[in-house]
Amino acid sequence: MADAGRPHGSDKDSLGNILKVAISMCLVCSIVVSTAAVVLKPLQEINKELDRKQNILRAAGMLPQDSKRAADGRGIEELFAEFDIRAVDLDTGSYVDAVDVTTFDPIKSARVAALSRELTVDEDIAVIGRREKVSLVYVIAGESGIEKLVLPVRGYGLWGTLFGYLAVEGDLSTIAGLGFHQHKETPGLGGEVDNPAWKALWPGVALFDDAGEPAVRLVKIRSPESNSDARFEVDALSGATLTTRGVENLVNFWTGELGFGPFFAALRTDLQQKSGDRD
Ligand SMILES: Cc1cc2nc3c(=O)[nH]c(=O)nc-3n(C[C@H](O)[C@H](O)[C@H](O)COP(=O)(O)O)c2cc1C
Incomplete structure (x- = not known):
């Protein structure tokens, strides 16, 4: 026998040795994985931030759906620099300056009882459970007022919450675009929310009816153009009613009283005052 005469304690196949090797391997692997996680974290944060900016620009129609550059050659950072990021108190519609908009995360706030409000079943048509007290808005303002406004929006689909951005034109009542950057809907069914052809149906749709109430409707059959309801309508996704x-x-x-409604009202008042001052 090859092992004859070898002292029992030096057997390399012993349980002690196997455990030593296994533990050392686990230790080495965990050090490699945690080092990679720590080293790559800043890069991941930069990419996440770039992705957020890209989604906002796409919703606003400032960046083509399939490109990282605008037609005039400007890239994401340059285009995004046009936006002013502001925090908004959703209950009053006023801007809040005591928030660092570069780090503030409204979705995280919504999970904290003191920073959010619980919605009743009747209120919670978007099925989000809690709504943050303060959110962010992305604004491009010119001399005559707001030119473009982008709002973070979210709500439950069939399989989970869809997270996206709704862009609004400077008239504060016409949609400039809508895009979702995170959802769990089925590709080919609810996942068609990402289809550029469907997304192209949103710009120009009216947000509010004559009473100022949110009025967007997703319909299987659109009303004739001559019907005043047609301005609120977008095609439903086929086979994806939920x-x-x-x-x-x-x-x-998100455009209603519990969302950015008070903010829209404050902006409209501001707009009226400005046009009154000019007259
Ligand atoms: C595997 C599978 C995935 C589905 N994914 C979705 C989905 O992402 N969104 C959705 O609204 N319906 C989805 N449905 C269909 C719903 O269960 C439901 O039948 C549908 O929303 C009804 O739409 P319709 O009235 O247009 O047929 C899925 C069904 C199956 C079997």
């Missing part, structure tokens, strides 16, 4: 209903509800929730 996602469709979720999208309609989330748009109307």
Whole structure:
């Protein structure tokens, strides 16, 4: 026998040796994985931030859906620099200056009882459970007022919450675009929210009816252009009624009284005052 005469303690296949090797391997691997996680974290944060900017620009129609450059050659950072990021108190509609908008995360706030409000079943048409007290808005303002406004929106579809951005034109009542950067809907069904052809149906749609109430409707058959309801309508997603209903509800929730409604009202008052001053 080859092992004859070898002292029992030096057996390399012994349980002690196997455990030593296994533990050393685990230790080395965990050090490699945690070092990689720590070293790559800043890079991941930069990429996440770039992705957020890209999604906002795409919703606003300032960046093509399939490119990282605008037609005039400007890149994401240059285009995004046009936006002013502001925090808004959703209950009053006023700007809040005591918030660092570069680090503030409204979604995280929504999970904290003191920083959010619980919605009743009747209020919660977007099925988000809690709504943050303060959110962020992305504004491009010119001499005559707001030119473009982008709002973070979210709501439940069929399989989970859809997170996106709704862009609004300077008239504060016409949609400039809508895009979702995170959702769990089925590709080919609810996942068609990402289809550029469907997204192209949103610009120009009217947000509010004559009474100022959110009025967007996702419909299987659109009204004739001559019908005044046609301005609120977007095609439903075929075979995805639940996602469709979720999208309609989330748009109307975030533009309504419990969402950015008070902010829209404050902006309209501001706009009226400015035009009054000019007259
Ligand atoms: C595997 C699978 C995935 C589905 N994914 C979605 C989805 O992402 N969004 C959705 O609204 N419906 C989805 N549905 C369909 C819903 O269960 C439901 O039938 C549908 O929303 C009804 O839409 P319709 O009235 O247009 O047929 C899925 C169904 C199956 C079997």
